[in-house]
Amino acid sequence: xxxxxxxxxxxxxxxxxxxxxxxxxxxxxxxxxxxxxxxxxxxxxxxxxxxxxxxxxxxxxxxxxxxxxxxxxxxxxxxxxxxxxxxxxxxxxxxxxxxxxxxxxxxxxxxxxxxxxxxxxxxxxxxxxxxxxxxxxxxxxxxxxxxxxxxxxxxxxxxxxxxxxxxxxxxxxxxxxxxxxxxxxxxxxxxxxxxxxxxxxxxxxxxxxxxxxxxxxxxxxxxxxxxxxxxxxxxxxxxxxxxxxxxxxxxxxxxxxxxxxxxxxxxxxxxxxxxxxxxxxxxxxxxxxxxxxxxxxxxxxxxxxxxxxxxxxxxxxxxxxxxxxxxxxxxxxxxxxxxxxxx
Numbered sequence: 001x002x003x004x005x006x007x008x009x010x011x012x013x014x015x016x017x018x019x020x021x022x023x024x025x026x027x028x029x030x031x032x033x034x035x036x037x038x039x040x041x042x043x044x045x046x047x048x049x050x051x052x053x054x055x056x057x058x059x060x061x062x063x064x065x066x067x068x069x070x071x072x073x074x075x076x077x078x079x080x081x082x083x084x085x086x087x088x089x090x091x092x093x094x095x096x097x098x099x100x101x102x103x104x105x106x107x108x109x110x111x112x113x114x115x116x117x118x119x120x121x122x123x124x125x126x127x128x129x130x131x132x133x134x135x136x137x138x139x140x141x142x143x144x145x146x147x148x149x150x151x152x153x154x155x156x157x158x159x160x161x162x163x164x165x166x167x168x169x170x171x172x173x174x175x176x177x178x179x180x181x182x183x184x185x186x187x188x189x190x191x192x193x194x195x196x197x198x199x200x201x202x203x204x205x206x207x208x209x210x211x212x213x214x215x216x217x218x219x220x221x222x223x224x225x226x227x228x229x230x231x232x233x234x235x236x237x238x239x240x241x242x243x244x245x246x247x248x249x250x251x252x253x254x255x256x257x258x259x260x261x262x263x264x265x266x267x268x269x270x271x272x273x274x275x276x277x278x279x280x281x282x283x284x285x286x287x288x289x290x291x292x293x294x295x296x297x298x299x300x301x302x303x304x305x306x307x308x309x310x311x312x313x314x315x316x317x318x319x320x321x322x323x324x325x326x327x328x329x330x331x332x333x334x335x336x337x338x339x340x341x342x343x
Contacts, residue, residue: 002106003052003053003106004109005054005056005110006056006090007111012329013326013329014263016319017295024112026061030267036111036261037055037069037112040113046118046119050073080092081226085235085236086237087234087241089238090204090238091212093201094202095205095219102201104201105128107125108198112262113260114266116256116257117257124254128140128141138246138248139250139251140198142192142253144255147185150176151327152260153193155173156189156190168249170189172239173190191251194258215233218232264312267279278294280295282313283296285301285302287302289304291308292306292309293310294310295312
C-alpha cells in the first residue's frame with residue numbers, strides 16, 4: 001500500500017509557536033528531537049519502503065518538506081497550489097495516483113499525531129488496506145477512548161463485527177460537549193475519530209463524483225490550469241464532503257497509544273512535567289508556580305505564583321491563556337485573520 005502524509009495545515013491552536021510561515025507539523029513539539037513531520041515519516045518508514053510514502057502539502061511549504069525529509073524523492077511530493085482544506089487535498093492526491101495508472105490503496109494520515117508504537121500502527125493500517133482493496137470501501141482507524149474528550153470527533157460503529165476486528169461505521173459524531181462526551185464513552189461501540197483513512201483512488205473518485213461533482217469535474221478537467229482551478233475550489237473538509245455521506249465505511253479499532261497533538265494541552269499527555277507539574281522549554285524559571293505549560297524564546301521568562309496557565313513567547317507574539325480556555329485559541333486566531341483580511 002501507499003501512504004500520503006497530509007502536511008498542509010496551519011496549526012493555529014499552537015500559536016504563536018506555530019505560524020502561517022512555519023506551522024506545527026514542521027516544529028519539534030514532543031521533546032523527541034524531531035519535528036512532527038519527521039516523526040510521522042519515520043513511523044511509516046519503519047514498515048513501508050520509501051517509494052511508497054508521499055507527502056501532500058501546500059506549495060508554500062514544499063521547501064520546508066524538502067528540508068526536513070531529504071530522503072523524499074521529488075515525485076513523492078504532492079503540491080497543492082494553495083490551502084483549501086482536506087477535501088480538495090485528498091481529491092488531488094487521488095487524481096495524482098490515477099493519472100499515473102495506480103489504483104493501489106493508500107492511507108491518508110495527518111502529519112501531527114503522536115503514535116509511539118509504529119509496529120502496531122503498521123499492523124492496523126495493513127488491515128485497513130486489505131479492507132479498502134477487497135471491499136472497495138473506505139477504512140479508518142477508531143481509537144478506543146480513554147477519557148471524555150471534547151476536542152475530538154467520535155465514530156459510532158455497529159456493535160457486532162462485519163468480520164474479524166472490522167466494524168461497519170454507522171455514523172460520525174461531531175465534537176461533543178462535556179456531558180455528551182461522558183455518555184458517549186460509556187458505550188462499547190463508540191471510538192474517537194483518528195482522522196486516518198485508507199481508500200483506493202478510484203473509491204475517492206467515485207464518492208467525489210457522487211457527492212462533490214462540481215469539485216471533481218473541475219479538478220479532472222483542470223489540466224495545465226490547475227492553479228487557477230484549485231484557487232476556486234471551496235474550503236471544505238473531507239469529513240463534510242464525502243465521509244458523512246458515504247455508504248461503505250469500515251473501522252478497525254486501534255488500541256495503541258494515540259494522541260491528536262491538536263493543542264497545547266496535548267503536551268501534558270506526551271511530555272514529562274517537573275515535580276510541580278510544569279512543562280517548560282527555554283530559559284524559564286517558575287517560582288511558586290504549578291501546572292503551567294511554558295515555551296519561551298525570550299532571554300529569560302519568570303513565572304511567580306501562577307498556576308494552570310499556557311505561556312508562550314516567540315518573535316511572532318506572546319500568548320497567556322488559562323489551560324481551561326485552550327480550545328478558544330483557534331477561534332481567536334481565525335478572528336484575527338478575518339479582521340486582517342477585511343481591513
